[in-house]
Structure formats: C-alpha cells, structure tokens
Amino acid sequence: MRKFLVLPGLALVAALALLATSHGDEPASAKSFAALATGGLDVDYTPLATPAAAVAAGDLIVEGTLTSVTDGVDLQFANPAYTERWKDSFVTLVVTVDRVVEGDPGQLHNGKVFVQILKNKAVTPEQLSGVNANPRVVAVLDNLSDWNPGGGATVARPGTVPAAAPLFAAHVDGLWLQGTADVVMYGLGASPQDLGPAWGGADTVAEYAAKVWQAL
Amino acid sequence: MRKRNWSLVAVTTVAALLLMPGAAYAFPDNGDNTLADNATHTYCYTSSFNTDASVGAYAMSVLGNTTDMDDLFPIDPPFCAFMETDVWWHELNLAAGIRGSRSCWLESPVGICTSSDLTLDFAEIDIGSFDWEDRRKVAVHLVGYSVGLNDNGGCAMASGPVPDAALVWRTYCASDITDINGAY
Numbered sequence: 001m002r003k004f005l006v007l008p009g010l011a012l013v014a015a016l017a018l019l020a021t022s023h024g025d026e027p028a029s030a031k032s033f034a035a036l037a038t039g040g041l042d043v044d045y046t047p048l049a050t051p052a053a054a055v056a057a058g059d060l061i062v063e064g065t066l067t068s069v070t071d072g073v074d075l076q077f078a079n080p081a082y083t084e085r086w087k088d089s090f091v092t093l094v095v096t097v098d099r100v101v102e103g104d105p106g107q108l109h110n111g112k113v114f115v116q117i118l119k120n121k122a123v124t125p126e127q128l129s130g131v132n133a134n135p136r137v138v139a140v141l142d143n144l145s146d147w148n149p150g151g152g153a154t155v156a157r158p159g160t161v162p163a164a165a166p167l168f169a170a171h172v173d174g175l176w177l178q179g180t181a182d183v184v185m186y187g188l189g190a191s192p193q194d195l196g197p198a199w200g201g202a203d204t205v206a207e208y209a210a211k212v213w214q215a216l
Numbered sequence: 217m218r219k220r221n222w223s224l225v226a227v228t229t230v231a232a233l234l235l236m237p238g239a240a241y242a243f244p245d246n247g248d249n250t251l252a253d254n255a256t257h258t259y260c261y262t263s264s265f266n267t268d269a270s271v272g273a274y275a276m277s278v279l280g281n282t283t284d285m286d287d288l289f290p291i292d293p294p295f296c297a298f299m300e301t302d303v304w305w306h307e308l309n310l311a312a313g314i315r316g317s318r319s320c321w322l323e324s325p326v327g328i329c330t331s332s333d334l335t336l337d338f339a340e341i342d343i344g345s346f347d348w349e350d351r352r353k354v355a356v357h358l359v360g361y362s363v364g365l366n367d368n369g370g371c372a373m374a375s376g377p378v379p380d381a382a383l384v385w386r387t388y389c390a391s392d393i394t395d396i397n398g399a400y
Contacts, residue, residue, distance in 0.1 A: 040250060040320035040329065042313065042361040044354050046313040046340060047376050075308075081297065082262060084320055085304060085333050118310075118317060140310045149308045151264035169312035194375065 028181035030135035033066075034188055037091070037128055039088055039120040045172040045190045048140060050198035052214035058140040060103035062113060063209050066137050066177060068094040069128045071158035072116050074169065078152055086153070089120045092129060092161055093170075095137050101212050105122060109165035115139060116169050117188055133179040135186075138212075140174025143167075153182045178205040250329040251322055251364045252302055255400035257283055257287045258305035261357065268340045270352060272305040274386075275355035278372075280321035282388060284397040299331060306335040315377075316354040318361035325370045332362040343377075350378045353385045364399060365392055 048054040054061065072090025077083045093115040097108055107113070119128070144167040149155060161167065173194055176185040184192060186202045192203035202208045261269055273289070280287035296304045299321070310317060311346050316336045320329040334355070341350050356372040367375045371389035378385040388396070 040323060041315050042318045042358070042366070044357050044375055045315045046315060046343065048313070079263070081299070082306075084299075085306075089319060118314070118319070121319060121321065122323060144311060147309070147311055149310075151262070151308045153308065171312045172314060174312075190260065 006077055014103070015176060017048055024205070028133050029179040030066075030133055030177035030182055030186045031179075032131040033128060033133065033135070034177060034186040035130055036123055037119050039189050040122060041118055041120050041185075041189070043118065043172055045189070046110040046168065047196065048171055048174050049196045051211040052198075053211055054140045054171070055102055056216050057101060057142075058174065059113075059143040059172060060107050060113070060168065061139065061174075062095065062097045062103075062108075062210055063099040063101060063136070063138050063205070064095045064097040066093055066132060066135050067096045067112075069125050069132055070160035072119070073158060074185045075149060075153040076156055076157040077154075082153075087119055088121045088124075090116050091125050092116060092158055092167075093137075095139060099209075101138070101209055102216060104142075107166055107168075109162055112165070113139070113141065113168055114161045114165050115141060115175070116144065117175070133181075135177040135179040135182070137178075138174075138176050138205045138209045139168075140171045140212075141168040142171070144169050176205050176208055225249075233367045249400055250323055252285075252332075252362060253328050253330055255284060256286045256288055256361075257363065258290060259305065260290065260298075260301045261294075262307070263295050264289065265305045265307045265336075267307055269305075271336065271351045271355045272334075273353050275359045276303070278356050278387060279359050279396075283393050285400050302331055303359065304331065304333050306333055307341060307359055308335050308337060310335060310337040313340065316358050318358045329362070334358040334362060341377075344398050346378050346381050349381045349386060356386050356388070360388060360392065362395045363396055365395070368392070 017117055048057060070092045072092045075086040095113050097113055147155065153206040164208060173187060176187055178185040185205050197204060200212055202211050222243060233389055257279060259272065261272060265272065276287035279285050314337060319333045321333055322330040324330050336354060341354055353372055360373050365373050371387055373386055
C-alpha cells in the first residue's frame with residue numbers, strides 16, 4: 001500500500017515542479033514575453049529570405065533595447081462589431097535605439113522607435129510589461145506613416161505614443177528579442193529555425209544584426 | 217480500508233490531472249493550445265471581404281470535405297453579425313509582409329477558441345507567382361490554425377508563399393487530418 005501512495009506522491013511533486021518551471025521567474029529571458037504576446041495569434045508571412053532582402057524590405061533597421069510596452073493602435077470601423085473584433089489587437093513596443101543599422105536616423109523620436117505588433121487579444125500591455133526583461137532587440141521595420149489598412153478601417157493612434165513619433169511595424173521574422181539569460185533570440189511568430197540558409201544559422205540578435213551589416 | 221482506497225484514488229486523480237495534458241494538447245502541432253468549440257465550423261464574411269470571397273469558401277470546404285469536421289455558411293444575415301460564429305473572414309492591408317493572420321477573438325473556456333478572426337492581405341499574397349493557388353493556400357492555412365493546427369513545414373501548414381501550383385499546398389497533410397479527426 002505504501003508503494004501505491006509513494007508513486008502518486010512523486011507524480012504530484014513532479015507535476016508541481018513542472019508547473020513551477022513553466023510559470024517560474026525568468027526575469028532575464030525574453031521567452032515568457034514572446035509566449036505571452038503571441039498566444040492565440042498565428043500569422044503567415046513573406047519571409048525575409050536573405051539579409052539583402054531584409055535591407056530591401058525595411059524602411060529602418062535598428063538595434064536597441066525593449067524599454068517599455070504600451071497601448072497599440074486601434075482599428076475603427078463604421079460597423080461597431082468590426083471595431084470590437086479588432087479591439088486590443090495591437091501593442092506598442094518602445095525600443096530605445098543604440099544603433100541604426102540601416103535607414104534614416106531621422107525617423108527616430110528622441111532615440112526611440114514605437115513598433116506596432118499584432119498580439120494576443122487576451123493579454124494587456126500591462127501584463128506584457130510585467131514580463132518585459134528589457135531584452136536586446138534587432139528590428140526590421142516598415143514606417144506606417146502612410147499606412148492605410150483598407151476595409152473601411154481608420155487607424156487611431158494610442159495616446160501613449162508621442163504625436164510627433166512615427167509608427168512602425170516589424171516584419172515577423174525581422175523582430176528578435178534576447179534577454180541577458182538567453183543563449184538564443186526569440187521571435188514573435190517566428191523562430192530562428194525559420195530563417196533561410198542565407199542567414200547562416202544566425203540565432204542571436206548580434207549574429208542577425210551582423211548578417212544585415214554584411215549585406216549593406 | 218475503503219476510506220484509505222478513496223484517498224489513494226483522490227491523490228492519484230489529482231496527480232494525473234496535473235501531469236496529463238488537457239484536451240487542448242490533443243494536437244502535437246497545436247501552437248496556441250486552443251481548439252474550436254465543436255466539429256461544425258461556421259463562418260461568415262465581413263463586408264470588406266470582397267476581393268475574392270471564393271477563397272474563404274474554398275478553404276472552409278477543404279476542411280469540410282477532407283476531415284470529419286463540417287463547414288457551415290449561414291446565409292442570413294449576409295455579413296458577419298454573430299460574435300459566436302466560428303470564423304470571421306476579414307480583408308486588410310496588414311503591413312510588414314504579413315500575408316494573413318488568425319487571431320482568437322475569445323478563448324472561453326480555457327483551451328477553446330469560441331471564435332477566430334481570419335484576415336487575408338491579398339496584395340501581399342499576390343506578390344510573386346501562383347496567385348490563385350497562393351490565396352487558397354493562405355486561407356486553408358488560416359483555417360487550420362483556427363481548428364488547432366500549427367506551422368509544421370508541410371502541405372497547407374507550410375509557412376510562406378507556395379513554391380508551385382501543386383494541390384498539396386492547398387490541402388492538409390495526412391497527419392494534420394489525423395489530428396483534426398482525433399480531436400473533433
């Protein structure tokens with residue numbers, strides 16, 4: 001009888017350890033941030049097949065640090081049901097830039113870029129802020145100044161982004177985060193394994209940025 | 217003796233529940249850990265989904281014709297109105313190279329996505345060759361997400377543009393179909 005009690009007991013301990021690991025503190029990792037941001041969200045995208053393709057596609061390519069997370073743009077429609085469907089779809093990543101890899105540095109606002117990404121609708125910017133480990137970031141960005149989403153939608157800027165700051169969107173496989181405890185970078189909808197052979201197996205922010213530099 | 221046995225059962229049950237993946241993990245490739253709420257996948261079009269609405273119907277029929285799931289298009293009202301409809305088809309310029317997206321509008325209860333928004337960016341999809349095939353590939357791909365599939369490198373769940381006009385890119389792999397039929 002004792003043996004029968006010990007086995008489930010061990011299983012219970014193992015299960016609790018597993019849960020603790022999956023929800024444990026990882027303050028220096030970008031892993032939790034990436035997982036939380038992309039839950040319930042899936043995308044199909046045109047890959048940046050080569051570093052040269054990234055240079056061609058990006059209006060701006062930067063390296064920096066994810067310093068904060070705030071409200072994203074809202075898409076608003078004449079039909080309120082459509083507005084409701086798109087509510088909370090975006091979040092703003094504020095990246096403090098320390099190196100412009102490619103593009104006009106004049107697009108920065110006080111040394112920062114404000115990047116819109118699609119996110120898990122069930123997660124708030126505050127929750128994402130809570131797991132922001134201030135990772136290193138490399139980002140291939142499109143300037144959204146003339147973005148027209150179509151479909152009758154208008155874009156409402158978040159009040160938390162300075163009015164004079166341009167908004168950007170990041171390519172799915174052109175946005176990578178890496179905390180100080182991470183040996184590899186994390187994407188928001190892509191993984192390093194998704195990068196084509198021309199990227200030479202780049203799996204860190206530094207390696208990805210170096211590949212872009214080489215393509216300039 | 218009987219009381220002790222019930223204690224054992226209780227402990228074993230708790231341990232098993234903690235160790236056992238929930239129903240949401242039925243798919244090996246289930247990326248966001250949610251499934252649709254039942255085997256009948258209803259869908260509707262938003263008013264802007266008009267560049268090529270047949271793409272949505274094509275993708276839903278692939279699901280209905282090749283798996284144990286059914287697809288259902290309620291014709292009244294003509295456009296999306298009920299939040300509970302399983303799939304809302306949208307068309308937008310998603311920017312930054314995104315060809316299509318699937319977003320769970322409401323996960324309730326946990327592990328079940330009550331309704332998904334599937335959005336196509338036709339201009340982005342139409343870059344390159346095989347537009348007719350590529351539009352349908354993306355649509356089938358997004359429907360796959362909505363029932364629990366994830367990118368797996370094969371068939372319709374391969375990521376990115378189609379390399380050729382082959383039908384394989386617009387259908388689910390046998391393993392995907394096995395997963396779907398096992399879950400619904």
